[in-house]
Amino acid sequence: MKNKTNLRYKWIVGFFLGILLLPLAVIIIWSFARNWPWPKIFPSDFGMRGWEYFIAPSSKSIQVLLFSLGLSFIVTLAVLVITIPAAKALALYQFRGKRLIEILTFAPIIVPTVAVAMGxxxxxxxxxxxxxxxxxxxxxxxxxxxxxxxILKSVFELVGEKMELQARVLGAGKIQTYVYVTLPMILPGIISAGSMAFIVSFSQYFLTFLIGGGKIITFSMLMFPFVQSGDRMLGSVYSVVFILTAFIFLMIIEKLTSRFYKGKLGEYHYV
Structure with a gap:
């Protein structure tokens, strides 16, 4: 009975993984396919035109990609600086107007982006x-x-402030308490929130186009016209690079976090 349950679970997991990976596989194939006429299951004519265009200095694709990474990194740092104290206040403290502030904080998700951006x-x-x-x-x-x-509000609600208060009672200062007590406990949440902020910023097209006025070019702005046009090879190349960039960023963050916990913070029992 247990073996049947495990087999069924593996089939379900494999099915959903297939649903997620199949579109990515199609995009990767299209990035090398010159054409893919119906009803052929696989293309018969391959080429490197899309990748050659991407790495060509004249396209400035790599330069724009690096700029977009730097821009998203700056946005991520700024977001964390703003939201860490805000999330802590919303999670742990009671004050007048708290509910209204929470509603306003989540308003950009509810209100259409076009309406907000135009104003x-x-x-x-x-x-x-x-x-x-x-x-x-x-x-x-x-x-x-x-x-x-x-994300950070949920983390602070889970962690609480008892450990911070205990550290202060034992004589730790504010900086010591934050570095050696608070930060190790909330670091996974910071990583998750920062990763989300990075991906959201990296994928912005309309807001960048509207506020940047065409003078600030990001990778999404380069990719979008190719995706909308009939050149599926170039659109697929830029899509693959976009997905791989986000994936590599998340993998690097995961590795750095694991090393951080296993190394410097491994001696602390509260981690």
Missing amino acids: IHVQFIRMGLANTLIGVVLIHLIPCIPYTVR
């Missing part, structure tokens, strides 16, 4: 932030904050 664009023009890198960074904060606050 902010007008204000950014008046403030001189339109068509600037700072303006793009600020507009990227809006879709990132709700997700990071939600």
Whole structure:
């Protein structure tokens, strides 16, 4: 009976993995296929035109990709600086207007992005932030904050503040308490929230196009026209690079986090 249950579980897992991986496999094949006419199951004509275009200096694809990574990294750091104290306050403290602040925090997810962005664009023009890198960074904060606050709020609710209070009673200062007590406990949540913020920022097209005014070019802005056009090879190449970039970033973060816990923080029993 147990073997049948395990076999059924493996079939279910394999089925859903197949659903997730099949579109990715099709995109990878398309990135090398010159054409894929119906009703052929596999293309018969392959080429490297899409990848040659991507790595060509004239396309500036690699340069834009590196710029997008740097932009998303800056946005991620800014989001974490803003949302860590905000999430802690919402999770652990009671104050007047708390419920309203929570609603406003999650409003960017509920309210259509177009409506929010158009109003902010007008204000950014008046403030001189339109068509600037700072303006793009600020507009990227809006879709990132709700997700990071939600994740970190749940982490602080789970962790609580008893360990912090105990550390303060034992004579630890604020910085010591945060570095040696709070940070190790909330670090997995920070990694999760930061990863989410990075991916959300990295994938922004409309907000970047609107606020950047075409002067701030990100990888999503390069990819989107190819995806919309009939050139499936180029669209697939940029899609594969986009997916691999996000995947590699998450893997690097996972490895660094594992080493951090096994190394420096392994001696602390509260981890």
